[in-house]
Amino acid sequence: MGSAASSSGTEERTVAERRAKTAVIGVGLIGEQHAEAYQSNPRADLTMVCDLSADRAKSVGERLGVASTASLADIANSDVEIVSVATPDHAxxxxxxAMLEAGKHVVVEKPIATITKEAKAMVELAEAKNLKMTVNLGNRWNPNYLSIRDSVQSGEIGDPVMTYSKTSDTIWVPRTMLSWAGKSGPQWFLFAHTMDMVRWILGQEALEVYAIGQKKILKSEGIDAFDAIQALVRFENSFATFETSWIVPEAYPHIVESQLTINGSTGRLNFEGATQGFQISSDTVGKHMYARPSLWTYFKLSPSWWGALHNMVDCVLDGGEPAIAARDGMQVTAMIEAAEISIAEGRSVEIASLLN
Ligand SMILES: NC(=O)c1ccc[n+]([C@@H]2O[C@H](COP(=O)([O-])OP(=O)(O)OC[C@H]3O[C@@H](n4cnc5c(N)ncnc54)[C@H](O)[C@@H]3O)[C@@H](O)[C@H]2O)c1
Structure with missing residues (x-):
């Protein structure tokens, strides 16, 4: 009896102490931070970093004290369980x-892909091989957005009617920060966040997109990307306008400019990125309040921006499915590709036409 209890105690301790082996592919600006996030997680061991640039992989590997490689095969053939992919949007x-084929669980940066067919192939391979896959959408762990979602889903503004979402970057981002800006655009870089966010807050799927965009200013600088896009999206029970620009002047005091306004049947909610606070106004419950008392409590639950990575570690060790399904990433890729087709062809595009 005593020995059975102690052996089961040992087993429990072994299970509790097991750490997930992790690796990161693409250790640029963001991938390096994935690597640091795994190193900061007491339940994870970062074992290897990989980059197309062997020099980059080596310098990050040396700084973090882990192995480095320029070959995907080295990670595929290792005993790593979770791999973050933080290569550029199109890559x-x-x-x-390759990682799914090798049986690894995957955390991929947003957007999951820039072609819906590719997103679908990834999701289907992960599902066929029973592997966990998620998208790093840090805003899902942002206390502001968590509170906004709670507010909308608990009916504080009634039924959502019309949403306005704007997230833009200063021109410094395509001009200086991203070496691959001409292979992406504000739609892939920023709609990937905002379109996911609005679907998630509303709890509704997007059905149809009509969009207009301009390619002029960045193009004149040799960057083949949209300057700005406005997309009108029909959701199941409401509609939304999404705006994004990559030409906000560098003089603007923040790299990112963002706003989210949701007009509901009995109230209105507004969030400003610059102040990181939000207002809720409702005649029904007679209140106009700025921010929410609960705003910061979420920080105690999960480290904010790298929540998807920590969530994956917990899922691999404890079982369960990631909070952000890879299918969410696929839906958002279809929304963005629909916007691109709409701009090119001057017509509205049904999301389902890209997913079938
Ligand atoms: N979640 C966020 O908030 C957030 C913020 C910024 C960027 N991102 C995303 O992260 C990804 C990376 O962006 P970044 O700013 O770190 O780019 P980056 O250019 O700084 O880094 C990309 C790295 O990937 C390497 N690379 C390129 N192709 C590769 C390949 N085939 N195999 C291995 N390595 C390869 C490059 O050498 C580079 O080191 C993008 O998808 C971007 O949209 C996410």
Whole structure:
């Protein structure tokens, strides 16, 4: 009896102490932070970093004290369980598919892909191989957005009617920060966040997109990307306008400019990125309040921006599915591709036409 209890105690301790082995592919600006996030997680061991640039992989590996490689095969053939893919927007597919083929669980940066067919292939391979896959959408762990979602889903503004979402970057981002800006655009870089956010807050799927965009100013600087896009999206029970720009002047005091306004049947909610607070106004419950008392409590639950990575570690060790499904990433890729087709062809595009 005593020995059975102690052996089961040992087993429990072994299970509790097991750490997930992790690796990161693409250790640029963001991938390096994935690597740091895994190193900061007491339940994870960062074992290897990989980059197309062997020099980059080596310098990050040396700084963090882990192995480095320029070959995907080295990670595929290792005993790593979770791999983050943080290569540029257009370059997620090859690494994600190679890692899934090798039986790894995958955390991929947003957007999951820039072609819906590729997103679908990734999701289907992960599901077929029973592997966990998630998208790093840090805003899902942002206390502001968590509170906004709670507010909307608990009916504080009634039924959502019309949403306005704007997230833009200063021109410094395509001009200086991203070496691959001409292979992406504000739609992939920013709609990937905002379109996911609005679907998640409303709890509704997008059905149809009509969009207009301009390619002029960045193009004149040799960057083949949209300057700005406005997309009108029909959701199941409401509609939304999404705006994004990559030409906000560098003089603007923040790199990112963002606003989210949701007009509901009995109230209105407004969030400003610059102040990180939000207002809720409702005649029904007679209140106009700025921010919410609960705003910061979420920080105690999960480290904010790297929540998807920590969530994956917990899922791999404890079982369960990631909070952000890879299918969410696929839906958002279809929304953005629909916007691109709409701009090119001057017509509205049904999301389902891209997913079938
Ligand atoms: N979640 C967020 O808030 C957030 C913020 C910024 C960027 N991102 C996303 O992170 C991803 C990376 O962006 P970044 O700003 O770190 O870019 P980056 O250019 O700084 O880094 C990309 C790295 O990937 C490497 N790379 C390129 N192709 C590769 C390949 N095939 N295999 C291995 N390595 C390869 C490059 O050498 C580079 O070191 C993008 O998808 C971007 O949209 C997410």
């Amino acid at each position: 997620h597919y090859e690494s994600v598919m």
